[in-house]
Amino acid sequence: MKDLITNLNKIFESRVRLGIMSVLTVNESYDFNSLKEALAVTDGNLASHLKALEKEGMIAVEKQFIDRKPNTSYSATKKGRAAFSEHISALENLIRET
Amino acid sequence: MKNEPNTLEDIKAIRKLMEESTRFLSLSGLSGVIAGTAALAGALLAWLFIDDTWSLAGVAAVVLVISLTFAYFLSIKKAKRDKKHFWTPVSRKMLLNLFIPLATGGALAIIFLIKGNFQLVVPVFLIFYGLALINASKFTLGEIFYLGLLEIATGLLVTLFPDLWLIGWSLGFGVLHIVYGLLMYGKYGK
Numbered sequence: 392m393k394d395l396i397t398n399l400n401k402i403f404e405s406r407v408r409l410g411i412m413s414v415l416t417v418n419e420s421y422d423f424n425s426l427k428e429a430l431a432v433t434d435g436n437l438a439s440h441l442k443a444l445e446k447e448g449m450i451a452v453e454k455q456f457i458d459r460k461p462n463t464s465y466s467a468t469k470k471g472r473a474a475f476s477e478h479i480s481a482l483e484n485l486i487r488e489t
Numbered sequence: 490m491k492n493e494p495n496t497l498e499d500i501k502a503i504r505k506l507m508e509e510s511t512r513f514l515s516l517s518g519l520s521g522v523i524a525g526t527a528a529l530a531g532a533l534l535a536w537l538f539i540d541d542t543w544s545l546a547g548v549a550a551v552v553l554v555i556s557l558t559f560a561y562f563l564s565i566k567k568a569k570r571d572k573k574h575f576w577t578p579v580s581r582k583m584l585l586n587l588f589i590p591l592a593t594g595g596a597l598a599i600i601f602l603i604k605g606n607f608q609l610v611v612p613v614f615l616i617f618y619g620l621a622l623i624n625a626s627k628f629t630l631g632e633i634f635y636l637g638l639l640e641i642a643t644g645l646l647v648t649l650f651p652d653l654w655l656i657g658w659s660l661g662f663g664v665l666h667i668v669y670g671l672l673m674y675g676k677y678g679k
Contacts, residue, residue: 413506428574429510482496
């Protein structure tokens with residue numbers, strides 16, 4: 392049992408973070424508001440999870456202005472993609488084995 | 490530590506998010522039926538009453554506007570009913586990919602009209618509409634791809650037999666849309 396969970400990454404343990412990584416691995420980049428709508432979470436909640444993922448180097452942040460309005464978009468880093476795919480495989484193994 | 494139902498739920502949520510963030514799934518089947526009916530009505534009108542080219546182009550434009558308007562509002566309604574958002578990065582991508590070939594086809598059709606190459610107008614627009622659907626199919630229901638192929642085939646056929654333009658119009662914009670709309674209606678609901 393212990394072997395099974397060693398590949399589970401602590402950083403992805405919340406549903407919101409799983410959601411963020413799911414969206415970012417299949418899209419080149421996604422902006423804050425669209426991410427908020429897709430995941431149906433509040434601003435503060437999303438922001439804190441994004442910050443955590445950014446700190447771990449899982450996602451990259453790009454701030455720019457569109458029509459003079461600030462627009463923040465996020466993308467998964469190479470490290471983030473690899474870590475997330477490992478995490479998903481671990482989840483799938485967990486289901487298969489139990 | 491997590492228990493298994495939770496893990497299963499997680500994986501389901503991940504799958505759903507990946508699918509919904511890359512494909513616009515709120516395309517209304519009913520709007521296909523309406524577009525098809527409008528095109529058939531236009532074809533009937535053209536067959537019975539109209540023989541000058543510019544009135545014909547006017548009828549085609551009206552049919553196009555009616556179809557797009559219904560597609561827009563019915564899809565917004567469907568998105569609301571399914572508790573999804575209509576205006577998302579993926580719906581924007583889908584529209585961009587649809588409208589580039591579609592606008593090119595429209596511009597070509599107008600150029601042919603002005604230059605007097607009347608028999609190329611309908612087939613060229615059918616072909617470009619088909620290409621537009623195939624281009625957009627990467628970001629929405631995959632079935633649109635096959636609708637696009639059939640539109641292109643119809644367009645090529647009319648290019649080969651220009652006298653069949655009215656039949657091509659009725660088939661490509663009318664019958665195909667109605668059949669497609671009914672199939673999608675049955676598969677995904679309104």
